Amino acid sequence: MTYPDVLEPIERATRAELDAHQEAALTAITRHAFENAPLVRQQWDAAGLAPSAIKSLADFVAKAPLIDKDDVRRFRDAHNDPSGGMSKLLPGETMSIGTTSGTTGDPTPVPSWIVAPSEIGYSRDIWHIGARPGDFLTHMLFTFRGGHRRRGNAQIGISEICYSIAPEEVARAVDGSLRFRPTVWSMCSTPVLLMLEGYFEKTGVDPIDVFSSYKGAIFGGEPLSGRLKALTDSWGFEMFETTSLGDVAGATECRMHDGFHAYEDIAFIEAIDPVTREPVADGEIGELVVTTLVDRMTPLIRYATGDLAIIDRRPCGCGRNHARFKVMGRASDQILVNGRSILPREIMGLVEVHSETRGALFQIVRTEREMATLRLRVGYDTARLSCTADALRLRLHDQITGALGVPLAVELIDEQELLKLGPPHKIPRVTKA
16 A cells, blocks of 8 residues: 555645645635634734735735734733634534643633544544554543544544543553554653653563554654654654644644645645744745634634744655645744854753653753853753762763853753643743743
8 A cells, every 4th residue: 555545635635736725715714814803803904904805825925914822812911802812702613622732831722613623634644644443542632722532533433542641641551552452642742751661661561562553653742852762663663743733733744754744725834034024935944834724713814833944845755745844943942052043952862862861851041032151951860860960960061062062051950840840741941940
């Protein structure tokens, strides 16, 4: 079986077909948003723009104003509107209200429609990985968008075995894997893999047997580190990384592992210069901007995500022509130390190589945009400490300084204390204090 054989017709659409689909969908969603999302109406009125002025994709990119999460929060606070001006609840169609994780600020409420865009995408991803009707799926959903179960999985005939993200759940998930032999795990995260690693070390249970039925796992929350990728590879447990496509949907790798697929029947994506706010060409680094094409509950229009990304619209080896993108980091996480730009992903690989800090749990403490010294808070496993804490701190200091070439101050903290600072699946990588 070749990859295209498992794709829906819309996933196999040509570039011309996708462009035509998006142009028609943008016309419809912008009119709906203008009439039903007060924040969109406010922004477009301020720009002197009406939906009738948008007649092409080029018109939309050139004329439609940008919206970001701060705009949503300001509208929410000014108008006492929980949706931040992005939603008019539709009777009979609002299924639930969840929230984003709140890693970069306070959580943003997200109403869920009867057909949630994220569920459409994840159902395609799970099918692509190899799940089929009658299969079981291990389900550990973290805090994004609330609800524990995904209706989309039921629609394709897959039964979910649900667990919470907590240390006591690891033994249950392992037992469930051995009993029911699921084919996909969704979602894995750094803390989950660390808990699994510790469980296998403590019990002697064979991870290769545990994961022998799995055709893959969706991994999210933050980038998969090099050490954890090598670890899961040794278990025979293939990771498919996923990320948020703004707050519009999710985007996941295919088996090519060459970027996140943005399903372009669900969202229109573009990239802009973070400073000038002008469009940048595909293949260049820019801030990812996303517009929903289907979500009537939260019609985000030209939503500037804060993610630095490179967009690639060339055909993919999996059979799709839908765009892929690679995330370089968050614009808000980029800092300057003595004129050198640093992103958290550069530090991850330097921290995880030490046994005591193999979880790569760290934070950059940023007191201002440009600093003379890089300040790091690093979590360590007290049970694995093979020397004094000072000796570990000096070891980390020398290695990171040698790799990055900037002045550095390292603070060590029990990793369990660091994990308390964020939602269960990740911690904020950049903090002010």
